[in-house]
Amino acid sequence: MKRWMMIGAACLAAGCLLLSGCGKEETASSAPGHVHIVTHANWNPFEYLKDGKITGFDIDLIEEAAKRAGLTPDITDAGWEAIFEQIRTGQADAAISGITITDDRKAGYLFSKPYFVSRQAILIREDENISSAKDLMDGKTVAVQNGSTGQEALEKLMGKNNPAIRKTPMSIQMLIGGQVDALVGDETSVKSICASYPDQHLKIVYDDEAFTPEYFGILYPKDKGQELQQKLDKALSDMVRDGTYGKLYEKWFHAKPDEKTLASLKQGDGNG
Numbered sequence: 001m002k003r004w005m006m007i008g009a010a011c012l013a014a015g016c017l018l019l020s021g022c023g024k025e026e027t028a029s030s031a032p033g034h035v036h037i038v039t040h041a042n043w044n045p046f047e048y049l050k051d052g053k054i055t056g057f058d059i060d061l062i063e064e065a066a067k068r069a070g071l072t073p074d075i076t077d078a079g080w081e082a083i084f085e086q087i088r089t090g091q092a093d094a095a096i097s098g099i100t101i102t103d104d105r106k107a108g109y110l111f112s113k114p115y116f117v118s119r120q121a122i123l124i125r126e127d128e129n130i131s132s133a134k135d136l137m138d139g140k141t142v143a144v145q146n147g148s149t150g151q152e153a154l155e156k157l158m159g160k161n162n163p164a165i166r167k168t169p170m171s172i173q174m175l176i177g178g179q180v181d182a183l184v185g186d187e188t189s190v191k192s193i194c195a196s197y198p199d200q201h202l203k204i205v206y207d208d209e210a211f212t213p214e215y216f217g218i219l220y221p222k223d224k225g226q227e228l229q230q231k232l233d234k235a236l237s238d239m240v241r242d243g244t245y246g247k248l249y250e251k252w253f254h255a256k257p258d259e260k261t262l263a264s265l266k267q268g269d270g271n272g
Contacts, residue, residue: 034072035228037062038092041077044192045252046098049077057252058096061115062218064244065235080147084109087219093228095219098186100149110225113233114215115245117261120153121190122205123175123183130182133157133210140164140181143171150184153211176200186214188253240265 039054041047047056054075066073078086083099086092087109100118101111124130136142137158144150146167154165166180172193175183183190187204194202220229239245240262249257 033070034074035066035093036091037066037073037075038078038083038086038095039075039097040080040083041097043098043189045188047096057248058098060248060251061236061239061245062094062096062232064239064248065232068235068238069231071231083219087221090221090224093220094225094232098216099219100214101217102149102152105219108222110220110222110229112218112220112229113236114217114265115236116216117265118214118216119187119206119208120150120184120211120214121187122207123172123185123190123193124181124203124205125175126201126203128181128203130205132205133207136164136182136184141166141179143168143174143180143183145169145171145185148185149214150186154184157210172197175202184211236265 039047039058041049041054041056043056045057047054047058049055054077059075062075063073076092080097083092083095083097087095098116098118099105099111101114105111122130122133122136130136130140136154141164142154142158143166144154146169151165151167155162158165166174168174171180171183171185174180176197183193185193187206190204194204218229218232220226236245239248245265246257246262249255
């Protein structure tokens with residue numbers, strides 16, 4: 001986008017005579033076969049920056065799906081809130097960023113079929129006496145990323161305005177520093193934190209009754225994303241069936257997706 005804006009500015013500076021030709025700005029999606037996809041590249045291993053390039057599980061997945069659909073993806077990085085705004089206003093054709101499919105979001109956006117099954121988990125220090133989500137309500141302070149589905153799950157459990165919920169992007173530092181008793185986040189993110197801080201004696205606690213499974217989907221504009229959604233949904237289904245999805249999963253998570261997960265992906269419908 002910036003490249004085309006610079007070209008447009010150069011045309012004006014040169015005193016272009018054909019105004020109708022100089023004022024045009026071409027977006028990635030306006031080129032035949034190109035789709036503009038946005039992500040928030042700060043969540044390893046789903047999407048993150050490495051040597052200035054966006055990489056990760058989500059990126060490999062969307063690039064392969066687009067290739068199978070005969071499309072060329074133009075993937076750009078944006079803030080978490082910005083990806084929803086760019087989809088809402090039509091500045092982007094799709095967004096992939098570990099976005100959980102929820103009823104509230106489906107009211108304003110179109111989702112793909114689910115491509116990843118996840119759940120919330122509780123991260124504590126090994127010496128902390130917490131064995132379930134219920135224990136969090138016993139005078140514990142809990143860190144969670146602001147605006148995440150982990151926040152939604154915690155607020156449902158502990159109350160929306162509970163001061164014990166600390167909404168912050170610096171949650172792991174708060175847990176390590178003893179400013180909070182626990183951290184609630186996506187299972188894969190929590191596992192990554194444990195692997196990154198092996199000397200901090202951290203422990204993961206699961207409570208599937210309190211935190212039900214979540215399904216990630218690709219986000220599209222509600223009013224004009226159906227055609228792209230259908231193309232990429234077909235590609236995703238083919239990737240699950242022929243084993244490509246499993247290979248990408250193993251590459252980034254160093255484990256095979258379980259059969260229950262694969263069955264959910266084959267049958268799931270993000271818009272039903």
